[in-house]
Every structure is written in C-alpha cells, then in structure tokens.
Amino acid sequence: xxxxxxxCGLVSSPLTRSLKIAVIDGSPISFDKVKKSDIPDPRVxxxxxxxxxxxKDIGTWDDLKSKVAPFxxxxxxxxxxxGYTRYNAADVDEPVLGYVVENxxxxxxxxxxxxGSDVDLLCPTQVDSVxxxxxxxxxxxxxxxxxxxxxxxxxxSIATRLVVGADGGKSKVRKMAGISTTGWDYMQxxxxxxxxxxxxxxxxxxxxxPTGPLALLPMNDDFSNIVWSTTPKKAKELKSLPSEDFVxxxxxxxxxxxxxxxxxxxxxxLTNRFLSPYFGNLAPSATEEFQFPVKVKSVETDRxxxxxxxxxxxxxxxxxxVLVGDAAHTxxxxxxxxxxxxxxxxxALIKVLEKGVRCxxxxxxxxxxxxxxxxxxxxxxxxxxxxxxxxxxxxxxxGPVNALRAAGFNLVQSFGPLKKLVISxxxxxxxxxxxxxxxx
Amino acid sequence: xxxxxxxxxxxRLRHFSTQVSLRSNPDARDHGxxxxxxxxxxxxxxxxxxxxAQESAKFAAxxxxxxxxxxxxxxxxxxxxxxxxxxxxGMCRHFKKDPISPRPLDGLTILDVGxxxxxxCEPLARMGAHVTGIDAxxxxxxxxxxxxxxxxxxxxxxxxxxxxxxxVQEKQQFDIVAALEVIEHVPDPMDFLQSLSxxxxxxxxxxxxxxxxxxxxxxxxxxxxxxxxxxxxxGTHDWSKFLTPEEVALLMERASLTVRALLEEMTGMFxxxxxxxxxxxxxxxxxxxxxxxxxxx
Numbered sequence: 001x002x003x004x005x006x007x008c009g010l011v012s013s014p015l016t017r018s019l020k021i022a023v024i025d026g027s028p029i030s031f032d033k034v035k036k037s038d039i040p041d042p043r044v045x046x047x048x049x050x051x052x053x054x055x056k057d058i059g060t061w062d063d064l065k066s067k068v069a070p071f072x073x074x075x076x077x078x079x080x081x082x083g084y085t086r087y088n089a090a091d092v093d094e095p096v097l098g099y100v101v102e103n104x105x106x107x108x109x110x111x112x113x114x115x116g117s118d119v120d121l122l123c124p125t126q127v128d129s130v131x132x133x134x135x136x137x138x139x140x141x142x143x144x145x146x147x148x149x150x151x152x153x154x155x156x157s158i159a160t161r162l163v164v165g166a167d168g169g170k171s172k173v174r175k176m177a178g179i180s181t182t183g184w185d186y187m188q189x190x191x192x193x194x195x196x197x198x199x200x201x202x203x204x205x206x207x208x209x210p211t212g213p214l215a216l217l218p219m220n221d222d223f224s225n226i227v228w229s230t231t232p233k234k235a236k237e238l239k240s241l242p243s244e245d246f247v248x249x250x251x252x253x254x255x256x257x258x259x260x261x262x263x264x265x266x267x268x269x270l271t272n273r274f275l276s277p278y279f280g281n282l283a284p285s286a287t288e289e290f291q292f293p294v295k296v297k298s299v300e301t302d303r304x305x306x307x308x309x310x311x312x313x314x315x316x317x318x319x320x321x322v323l324v325g326d327a328a329h330t331x332x333x334x335x336x337x338x339x340x341x342x343x344x345x346x347x348a349l350i351k352v353l354e355k356g357v358r359c360x361x362x363x364x365x366x367x368x369x370x371x372x373x374x375x376x377x378x379x380x381x382x383x384x385x386x387x388x389x390x391x392x393x394x395x396x397x398x399g400p401v402n403a404l405r406a407a408g409f410n411l412v413q414s415f416g417p418l419k420k421l422v423i424s425x426x427x428x429x430x431x432x433x434x435x436x437x438x439x440x
Numbered sequence: 441x442x443x444x445x446x447x448x449x450x451x452r453l454r455h456f457s458t459q460v461s462l463r464s465n466p467d468a469r470d471h472g473x474x475x476x477x478x479x480x481x482x483x484x485x486x487x488x489x490x491x492x493a494q495e496s497a498k499f500a501a502x503x504x505x506x507x508x509x510x511x512x513x514x515x516x517x518x519x520x521x522x523x524x525x526x527x528x529x530g531m532c533r534h535f536k537k538d539p540i541s542p543r544p545l546d547g548l549t550i551l552d553v554g555x556x557x558x559x560x561c562e563p564l565a566r567m568g569a570h571v572t573g574i575d576a577x578x579x580x581x582x583x584x585x586x587x588x589x590x591x592x593x594x595x596x597x598x599x600x601x602x603x604x605x606x607x608v609q610e611k612q613q614f615d616i617v618a619a620l621e622v623i624e625h626v627p628d629p630m631d632f633l634q635s636l637s638x639x640x641x642x643x644x645x646x647x648x649x650x651x652x653x654x655x656x657x658x659x660x661x662x663x664x665x666x667x668x669x670x671x672x673x674x675g676t677h678d679w680s681k682f683l684t685p686e687e688v689a690l691l692m693e694r695a696s697l698t699v700r701a702l703l704e705e706m707t708g709m710f711x712x713x714x715x716x717x718x719x720x721x722x723x724x725x726x727x728x729x730x731x732x733x734x735x736x737x
Binding site: 014015016017018019145146147355357358359360361362365366367371 | 509510514517518520521524525528540541542543562563564565566567590591717
C-alpha cells in the first residue's frame with residue numbers, strides 16, 4: 001500500500017513525474033472500479049487528517065471520500081474504572097479526528113490512480129532477489145554498472161537507481177540490503193471482525209483490559225469494526241465461540257467486566273475548581289460525561305487474528321535502497337497509527353526525491369536517502385516509544401500503576417492544553433510538529 | 441566550524457595542482473603550478489610539467505575517493521545540493537527557464553573550470569545541460585570520465601585535461617562558465633576572470649564561489665585549520681589572497697561581468713552542524729557564491 005502511495009505521489013509531482021517507475025506487487029491488478037461491498041472487510045485502518053491531506057495531494061481522495069467513515073470523538077478508559085478520557089474534534093476546532101476505511105479500498109484507490117499513468121504495474125509477481133552494489137563490494141570506480149539489479153520470480157530482470165522497499169514487516173528487500181531490525185513480540189494477537197451495532201455512531205471507543213485493549217471503531221451505516229488485542233490463548237478462545245457468545249463477550253468486556261465504569265464528575269470538579277480558573281483554554285470534551293459505548297448486535301464476518309510485535313529497522317536507507325511503511329517499522333495497533341506512519345514515510349520520501357531531481361542528483365545517492373531517514377526517524381521513533389510505553393503501562397495490573405493510569409486519564413481529560421497537544425500529535429502522523437513536512 | 445574547515449581541506453585536495461607544494465618551492469607561495477596556466481604564459485599547453493610530481497601522485501591516490509559519499513569528500517558532497525540549487529535558480533532566472541521542469545537546462549552549454557571528479561558536472565548534465573569539465577590534474581579527469589560513464593544521463597559530459605587559457609586560445613564559448621573554489625588559488629584573479637569572461641557567450645553568465653577575506657575566515661580557515669588542528673600544512677592558504685565580495689564584484693565589472701543584485705546573486709553558504717546540512721545564507725563572511733551576467737558589448 002505504501003509503495004503504491006509513493007508511486008502515486010511521484011507521478012503527481014511535476015518534478016518527479018519524468019522518472020521511470022515500476023511497482024511490483026504480489027496480488028493481481030483488479031481493474032474494477034472500487035465499490036463498497038455490502039459488508040465491510042474487517043481489515044481496516046484509521047487515517048488521520050494529515051494522511052487525508054496526503055491523499056488529496058496524490059489524487060486519491062476524490063475516490064475515497066465517499067467510502068470512508070468519519071469519527072469525531074473518542075473515549076478511552078480502562079478496566080480499573082478509575083478514570084476516562086474523552087476527545088472531541090471540536091477540542092482542536094476540527095470537524096473530524098479521523099476516518100475509518102477498509103484497507104482494500106485504500107489499495108484500490110491507489111491502483112486506480114496509477115492506471116492512467118506511465119508507471120509500470122508489474123503484478124502479480126514477486127521479487128526473487130536484489131543485488132545491491134554496496135553488498136557486492138568493490139570500489140565505485142570499477143567497471144560495470146553501479147545500479148541495483150532486481151530479479152523477479154517470473155524471470156524478468158530490472159536495473160534501477162533506487163529500490164523502494166515497501167514489502168511489509170517481513171521485507172525481503174530489507175534482508176537483501178543487509179539491514180537488520182530490532183524489536184520484540186508483544187505476546188499478543190490482534191483479533192479483528194466486522195459487527196453490527198444498535199445505532200450509527202461516530203465515536204471510537206477503546207477500553208484497556210488487563211490482557212490488552214478492545215477497540216470499537218465506527219463504520220458506515222450500523223457497521224463497526226472490532227480490534228481486540230489480547231493473549232493468544234484468549235484470542236483462540238474468542239475465535240471459537242459461537243457468534244452470540246462472542247457478541248456477549250464483546251459487550252461485557254466493554255461495559256461490565258472487571259469493575260464498574262468510571263464516574264464522571266471527578267474530572268469536571270477538577271477542571272472547574274482547579275484548572276480553568278488558572279488555565280482557561282478549556283477543551284469542550286473536558287466536561288463531557290462518561291458514556292456507555294454502543295451495543296454490538298451481531299458479528300458479520302469471520303474473526304481473523306494476527307500476532308502483534310514492535311519492530312524497527314536499524315536504518316531506513318542504504319545505497320540505492322530505502323524502506324517505507326511496515327518494512328521500516330511495525331507498531332502496536334492500539335492507536336491505529338501504523339498506516340499513518342507509513343503514509344508519513346511516503347510523503348517524506350517524495351519530498352526528498354523531488355529535492356534530488358531539483359539538484360540533478362542521482363536519486364539513489366545515499367546522502368539524499370539519509371535525509372529521508374533522519375526526517376522519518378525523528379518523527380517515527382518518539383511515536384513508537386510512546387505507543388510502546390502505553391502498551392506496557394496498560395498491561396500492568398498493580399495498584400500504583402492503576403492509580404497512575406487513572407491520574408493520567410483524569411489529567412488529560414480535564415487539562416485542555418495537554419489534550420489539544422495529544423490530539424494534534426496524533427493527527428499529524430508523528431511528532432514532527434511541522435504539518436508542512438507531510439505536504440508535497 | 442569544523443565543516444567550513446573540512447571544505448577548505450577538500451578544496452585543497454581538489455586543486456592540488458594549483459598549489460605548488462609549498463614545501464618544495466617556498467618562493468612560489470603565491471603562485472601554484474597555475475603560474476604556468478594563468479600568469480603570462482597564455483600559450484602553455486600542458487600543465488603537467490609545472491605540477492609537482494610528488495604532490496600530484498599524492499592526490500592521484502585520493503582520486504578514487506571522489507565519489508565515495510561517506511569518504512573524505514563527504515562534506516563536499518553535502519555542500520553540493522546547496523550549490524546546485526543556487527546554480528539552478530540562477531540559470532532559470534537568467535535564461536527564463538521553467539524552474540519546475542525536471543530538465544530545465546536543456547539547450548544550455550556549461551563549462552566547469554576545475555571540475556575535480558565531476559561532482560558539479562554530473563548533476564548539471566542530469567538537468568539537461570551540455571557540460572564540459574576541465575581540470576589541471578589528469579587523474580581527476582580519468583576518475584570523472586569513469587564515473588560519468590556509469591549513468592546514461594551523464595555519459596555525454598565532455599571531460600578534458602586542459603586549462604581555461606587553452607580554451608580561450610581555441611576561441612571556445614559557453615552559456616555559463618562555473619569556477620567554484622578556484623579563484624582563491626590563482627596568482628592573478630583579474631586575469632583569471634578575464635579568461636572566464638572571454639569564455640562566456642554574449643548574454644551568458646559566470647558563477648564563482650570562494651572564501652571571504654574576513655576575520656571569521658581567518659580564524660576558521662587559517663588559524664584553526666593550519667595552526668591549531670594541523671589539518672592543513674602551515675602556509676597552505678594565503679589569507680591575503682582571499683577576496684571579499686566587494687572586490688570580486690569590482691573585478692568582475694572590469695571583466696564585463698555584472699553582479700546585478702547583491703544577496704540575490706551573491707550568497708553565503710554555511711554549514712549547520714545540528715542538521716548536518718549546508719544552507720544558503722545572508723552571511724557572506726566565510727564561504728560565498730556569486731552569479732554574474734556577461735554584459736553585451
């Protein structure tokens with residue numbers, strides 16, 4: 001997905017339009033225009049306004065805008081029942097916090113954008129091997145090409161200045177480039193499915209349970225998406241439950257299990273008596289009461305699950321190769337940031353390649369690619385650290401930690417400036433603090 | 441600070457031929473082997489004889505590292521994008537070309553005097569120009585040719601082991617003549633600029649970059665580099681030969697070259713150690729680059 005996004009961006013920019021680009025993908029091109037199927041696929045992503053802006057720049061938003069489900073508020077609480085936080089798009093004077101969209105629709109919109117362009121869509125086929133000059137050894141002055149050579153499984157061979165590795169967490173390109181990764185397993189699995197709820201809503205609900213967060217994301221009509229991160233054992237159990245029992249399990253986990261829901265009022269008191277006299281600057285959601293999430297009525301798709309881990313490539317670039325998206329970093333889905341970080345990578349890479357063309361440089365030059373790496377590491381690493389931190393804090397069940405979490409909830413809920421900071425950071429795809437970075 | 445010094449060190453390496461090895465010929469401190477090139481002997485053909493063989497061999501050994509982006513020439517590679525952006529915007533403005541076209545220099549001829557390994561020539565060729573690169577050190581030309589041959593977009597560059605004076609004799613002319621980090625080495629900047637001017641077509645332009653003669657450049661490029669850190673042999677630079685922007689502008693005027701607008705066409709370059717990149721800046725106190733149009737007669 002992110003690879004196709006890079007190609008779309010390059011094609012949309014007048015400077016890089018003239019570069020010869022080939023996109024290699026394992027799945028066949030589908031020439032059908034994107035249509036919403038009746039029941040949404042459970043593989044979804046929540047995209048931030050920064051990502052939407054990127055989609056506008058690369059020309060895919062027109063296709064997407066009727067197929068995404070906006071959400072304008074969010075409620076986060078945990079099983080200890082001591083606190084909660086509500087976020088509202090109105091806190092930052094925006095109409096929405098983000099949109100939920102099926103991954104398949106994102107991919108189709110990108111493919112559609114590439115159809116009419118000069119990009120070579122080589123699908124379905126896969127990369128067999130890549131020979132990078134820096135791995136072969138020898139001085140640059142020796143005879144022969146110093147380009148990278150890609151061999152495909154169907155026998156074709158391509159010589160190129162730059163290979164963009166967008167082939168996911170188990171990236172082959174990354175292996176061939178000799179870039180190692182660091183990271184750990186979360187010992188958790190993410191279980192996903194599409195459900196019907198009792199009324200249409202536009203709120204993202206997330207309750208942190210001892211075994212992991214359970215999120216309910218709004219989709220079109222009365223559909224919603226479940227992302228339940230939990231232990232592999234529990235995931236297996238949940239998958240094997242009959243539908244009705246599963247529905248009950250979800251509803252209970254969101255409302256009754258473990259402890260009664262947090263009381264509103266505490267945050268209100270805190271805000272009105274202590275904080276607003278001094279800080280003013282109240283966010284509208286600071287005085288919102290805790291609300292019960294919508295009720296799940298039925299499960300509409302298979303329940304799928306996948307293991308969760310954090311991983312980070314030691315470098316994002318080597319001579320003639322650069323990594324974007326999951327090939328460079330994978331994160332816990334607890335904040336729905338994965339796809340957004342990937343699109344952030346794409347935007348930054350396009351900007352760097354534009355600069356390369358403007359300076360007449362060879363686009364595979366390492367000094368250029370290092371600029372991309374520095375920019376994205378600066379933006380991605382803090383986000384990944386924060387997400388990882390959250391994952392740990394919310395997995396720890398002990399009195400002091402629970403109280404700490406409660407304090408955190410209440411503080412963010414009541415303290416407007418902090419809440420606005422949290423929302424803005426999440427909405428801008430990383431802590432770069434410069435929205436312009438993501439605009440082509 | 442260290443980066444400005446590193447660039448100086450690199451300019452030293454690049455124009456090794458232009459320094460007489462100060463050790464072997466103490467009298468010639470002010471002139472390099474370029475003495476043969478630029479002072480009086482307009483007719484001298486090859487500079488090989490005036491280049492110190494020992495120094496030349498020393499530099500020849502480094503010639504293989506020109507294109508190692510992470511090697512000793514790394515700061516020069518880092519500075520390249522900024523020089524190229526300046527050149528590109530100058531050329532688009534002067535010749536009324538479209539700045540967002542991928543190959544805006546199509547149809548223009550450029551001469552790079554003192555081209556070294558071709559760091560400037562290759563990007564200019566990719567931008568569409570027809571480029572000729574000349575250098576007095578033969579090894580540089582060999583390295584430049586070999587590297588340019590690897591990319592079809594740069595294989596059209598013409599590299600020659602020759603001098604500006606020689607080309608003047610041959611009555612060659614170009615739309616743009618660039619001499620970056622050269623003028624501080626020549627014995628007679630006025631003569632040098634005259635040659636560059638003669639090589640430029642009517643309504644063409646000349647670009648030069650050099651170091652300012654200022655207290656800042658003394659403390660960085662001379663004092664720190666040569667006497668404190670020992671990065672360069674003492675006496676490598678004659679600070680009195682650095683030219684201030686005003687002097688350069690004046691000499692250019694006399695050579696029929698006009699710097700139209702200060703700060704638009706004369707800009708400083710400095711290294712930001714936090715971001716590890718070079719930037720164009722209003723401060724011309726150390727490195728600066730200047731664009732001058734050839735006046736019609």
